[in-house]
Amino acid sequence: MNEPSLLADLVVVEVADGVAAPFAARLLSDCGARVVKVERPSGDETRAWHGDDHFPDRSATYFAFNHGKSGVVLDLDTDAGTAELDALLAECAVLVEDGRLDVARIADAFPHLVIVSVTPFGRSGPDCLRPGTELVAYAAGGAMWCTGLPEREPLYLGGNLVQAQAGSVAALAALAAVVAAEATGRGQWIDVAWVDAEAGSFDRAVSQLLAYEYEGVNSRREDPLATGQPRGLYPCADGEVVINTIGSTIANMVRVLGSAELDDIAEQPALVFTDDGRTRTDRVVREWLTTRGRADATRVAQAGGWSVTPVNDLLDAADDPWLVEAGAWVEVDGGQLGRVRIPAPAFTTDGGPEYRGPAPRLDGS
Amino acid sequence: MNPAQPLAGVRVLDLCVVFSGTAATMLLGDLGAEVIKVESRGVYSVATKGPRRLSARSVDRLDNLTRGYADREPGDRPWDRWAPSAVHGRNKRSMTVDLTRPEGRAVFLDLVARSDALLENNKAGLLEKLGLGWDVLHARNPRLVLVRMPPLALDGEAAALSGLGSNFEAMTGALAFRGYRDLPPATRPVSYRMDAATGPMAAFATVAALRDARRTGSGRLVVLPQAVTLMHHFADQLVAAQRGGPRAIRPGNRHPRMAPHGCYPVRGGGNGEAWIAVACRDDADWGACARVLGSPPALQRYRALTDRKADEDALDDAIAGLTRHLDGATLEGRLTAAGVPAALVRTEGMKLADPQLRARGFFHRVEHPVVGERTFPGHLWRTSAGPLRFDRAAPTLGQDNDYVYREVLGYDDEQIRTLTETGHIGERYTFEDPLPVESP
Numbered sequence: 001m002n003e004p005s006l007l008a009d010l011v012v013v014e015v016a017d018g019v020a021a022p023f024a025a026r027l028l029s030d031c032g033a034r035v036v037k038v039e040r041p042s043g044d045e046t047r048a049w050h051g052d053d054h055f056p057d058r059s060a061t062y063f064a065f066n067h068g069k070s071g072v073v074l075d076l077d078t079d080a081g082t083a084e085l086d087a088l089l090a091e092c093a094v095l096v097e098d099g100r101l102d103v104a105r106i107a108d109a110f111p112h113l114v115i116v117s118v119t120p121f122g123r124s125g126p127d128c129l130r131p132g133t134e135l136v137a138y139a140a141g142g143a144m145w146c147t148g149l150p151e152r153e154p155l156y157l158g159g160n161l162v163q164a165q166a167g168s169v170a171a172l173a174a175l176a177a178v179v180a181a182e183a184t185g186r187g188q189w190i191d192v193a194w195v196d197a198e199a200g201s202f203d204r205a206v207s208q209l210l211a212y213e214y215e216g217v218n219s220r221r222e223d224p225l226a227t228g229q230p231r232g233l234y235p236c237a238d239g240e241v242v243i244n245t246i247g248s249t250i251a252n253m254v255r256v257l258g259s260a261e262l263d264d265i266a267e268q269p270a271l272v273f274t275d276d277g278r279t280r281t282d283r284v285v286r287e288w289l290t291t292r293g294r295a296d297a298t299r300v301a302q303a304g305g306w307s308v309t310p311v312n313d314l315l316d317a318a319d320d321p322w323l324v325e326a327g328a329w330v331e332v333d334g335g336q337l338g339r340v341r342i343p344a345p346a347f348t349t350d351g352g353p354e355y356r357g358p359a360p361r362l363d364g365s
Numbered sequence: 366m367n368p369a370q371p372l373a374g375v376r377v378l379d380l381c382v383v384f385s386g387t388a389a390t391m392l393l394g395d396l397g398a399e400v401i402k403v404e405s406r407g408v409y410s411v412a413t414k415g416p417r418r419l420s421a422r423s424v425d426r427l428d429n430l431t432r433g434y435a436d437r438e439p440g441d442r443p444w445d446r447w448a449p450s451a452v453h454g455r456n457k458r459s460m461t462v463d464l465t466r467p468e469g470r471a472v473f474l475d476l477v478a479r480s481d482a483l484l485e486n487n488k489a490g491l492l493e494k495l496g497l498g499w500d501v502l503h504a505r506n507p508r509l510v511l512v513r514m515p516p517l518a519l520d521g522e523a524a525a526l527s528g529l530g531s532n533f534e535a536m537t538g539a540l541a542f543r544g545y546r547d548l549p550p551a552t553r554p555v556s557y558r559m560d561a562a563t564g565p566m567a568a569f570a571t572v573a574a575l576r577d578a579r580r581t582g583s584g585r586l587v588v589l590p591q592a593v594t595l596m597h598h599f600a601d602q603l604v605a606a607q608r609g610g611p612r613a614i615r616p617g618n619r620h621p622r623m624a625p626h627g628c629y630p631v632r633g634g635g636n637g638e639a640w641i642a643v644a645c646r647d648d649a650d651w652g653a654c655a656r657v658l659g660s661p662p663a664l665q666r667y668r669a670l671t672d673r674k675a676d677e678d679a680l681d682d683a684i685a686g687l688t689r690h691l692d693g694a695t696l697e698g699r700l701t702a703a704g705v706p707a708a709l710v711r712t713e714g715m716k717l718a719d720p721q722l723r724a725r726g727f728f729h730r731v732e733h734p735v736v737g738e739r740t741f742p743g744h745l746w747r748t749s750a751g752p753l754r755f756d757r758a759a760p761t762l763g764q765d766n767d768y769v770y771r772e773v774l775g776y777d778d779e780q781i782r783t784l785t786e787t788g789h790i791g792e793r794y795t796f797e798d799p800l801p802v803e804s805p
Binding site: 006007031058107125126131134135145152165180182184186222235240305310311325334348 | 369384392426430432435437446512518521522524525529532534535536539540541543545550555557558560562565566567570572575576585586588592593597598602604605608612614618620623626630636640641642644705706708713717719721727736740742745750
């Protein structure tokens with residue numbers, strides 16, 4: 001295993017549960033930072049997620065967001081625990097926390113320190129430290145209002161995507177603050193709210209905010225077929241594909257479909273926006289897909305310049321020919337989890353991120 | 366150094382199209398970097414800037430992804446009035462040069478020599494086709510950091526796949542844990558998490574590389590496959606599936622370890638519908654939630670999580686039966702005061718008025734060169750070191766040609782005249798020719 005050198009001079013202390021703050025620290029660790037994760041005696045709550053029967057060292061969630069770190073158990077409700085934390089803070093450049101620490105005290109005692117708080121609603125404002133979860137933060141900051149079908153309730157995206165987004169934002173903010181601290185000798189306090197990170201990010205949310213400011217009209221949950229040009233999920237012979245047809249590829253789509261029924265649309269792509277054109281196109285596309293599997297439909301459509309790609313489930317993705325060819329996976333020794341396939345390092349560069357070993361065991365062994 | 370903007374003095378060249386890349390350079394600009402969009406008068410990306418021509422009538426039929434024209438007026442130059450294009454443009458400058466011609470390439474290499482980083486997410490092979498591959502750029506400026514963000518890979522069959530973020534996202538398995546419980550998989554909503562995820566990760570990689578370059582004097586090549594970046598955001602799901610967890614679920618708004626966990630109808634809001642998201646993390650949350658709902662007998666039997674999970678349909682029905690008669694904002698306030706995670710599902714209008722986002726300085730009132738003063742969504746975090754940067758709105762094409770050619774490149778009048786006459790420098794796309802007569 002190569003040891004990443006990019007951030008090898010950085011020492012990070014993490015006092016956090018869950019996904020967001022631990023993911024921030026893990027990204028620093030991937031690049032070579034030495035991360036010490038401080039856990040309460042009962043352990044990070046995610047140790048009980050995804051693998052409850054194997055508590056506490058076999059949780060997929062805990063592994064995914066904590067691999068490569070070293071761990072220490074401290075009871076921060078005791079003076080001894082606080083003293084031990086302070087000893088760690090004196091030696092580190094970055095502290096990542098999830099809202100549980102007395103940041104004012106720590107900033108005062110360790111002015112060199114970059115402190116990164118990652119919390120659902122933030123550590124300032126009228127909603128300071130308001131409780132939140134993945135679902136609630138997506139409702140408050142994300143694009144939930146326009147996610148789902150028009151006649152149904154808005155839908156969240158599942159998993160921990162909102163928290164991971166906040167974590168990646170926190171990693172960036174932390175590193176930028178390290179650069180500042182190295183120049184000035186002074187730390188700063190970074191305050192990341194999941195809600196802000198979501199509202200400011202392009203999973204539609206940030207763009208819809210400006211669209212509203214421009215037009216005075218809110219986004220809406222859309223009938224995926226309402227726009228004419230095929231866009232979205234379509235069933236095929238062995239699952240679904242995603243289609244994205246844009247103005248300039250309508251003609252490519254018609255050529256790929258090869259149906260005489262769409263000859264007029266090949267001539268005049270804008271006809272796809274008429275009721276009749278939309279209905280016909282939709283029918284031909286669906287018919288074309290009934291006899292084609294995901295990989296086949298993808299190959300044929302892509303060869304003709306039409307953006308069609310397979311929809312994979314979580315195991316199919318590990319065998320997807322394009323992802324495999326792209327080197328998107330690495331198989332690693334996951335410690336208590338055995339051998340597992342995980343996403344390859346998020347970026348590649350000399351001395352860049354690597355998998356650095358299993359997540360810390362709660363008993364320190 | 367302004368510690369909130371530690372990249373002040375760093376120059377970043379931005380060759381990015383669409384929103385994964387434009388988000389990355391935006392984040393670098395927030396941190397103080399000078400970001401110069403290098404554009405060509407002869408190249409127009411519909412995906413990045415919207416259609417070239419658009420009737421006022423057609424604005425009414427646009428979907429979420431394509432809408433957002435200022436005052437619903439596309440005007441003669443709709444790209445300058447389109448929100449998705451403008452939203453990542455803050456703090457950036459724009460210059461024009463035609464990279465396909467030798468003298469344009471020479472200008473670009475001059476610029477590379479005076480810059481610290483270059484980010485791009487174009488079709489695979491574009492840089493090489495322009496004679497601007499890593500070897501060439503590195504030879505011209507050994508300190509340069511080049512960050513390339515292909516969807517999957519820079520070469521091979523994977524590099525040839527075309528698509529928007531939602532195409533690659535679905536390929537990674539990111540849709541495998543969403544969807545209405547009672548509807549077929551093809552009704553699952555698409556999203557644009559890959560664009561969201563790439564921005565911070567690419568900016569992070571850039572800052573790490575710049576920090577290293579500052580110490581070693583050497584730049585580096587960074588390759589960041591966007592789909593892999595996104596996979597890190599749900600690595601937990603990917604690993605769990607290999608360990609016997611579900612390979613695909615459609616949870617609706619439910620959660621494996623919480624109940625109730627849903628989106629319930631409420632009154633009010635003025636949008637014809639209103640919804641509240643409620644997540645009870647444990648029995649204490651549920652007890653508080655039930656009290657806020659008036660502790661009706663119908664909720665008595667759900668004391669423990671196992672009770673609530675045993676018949677979650679009935680639980681959700683019982684809650685929805687209560688919430689639909691309640692004012693949403695009042696209910697949100699009561700649940701929050703009781704310590705229960707809850708939030709109205711916010712429309713954009715509600716977010717714009719949200720006291721929390723406002724108190725945190727999320728929105729910025731800034732003058733846009735074409736659409737005037739507007740309220741722009743802003744920064745993804747706050748710092749005690751002071752405000753992140755937001756001192757200008759998105760630039761128009763070639764708006765900063767004068768600054769870049771004179772002040773950055775130090776070209777003289779003669780050089781600038783020649784480059785203008787040969788079509789490199791200008792503020793209009795070539796397809797806008799013949800040029801209309803300028804009024805004095």
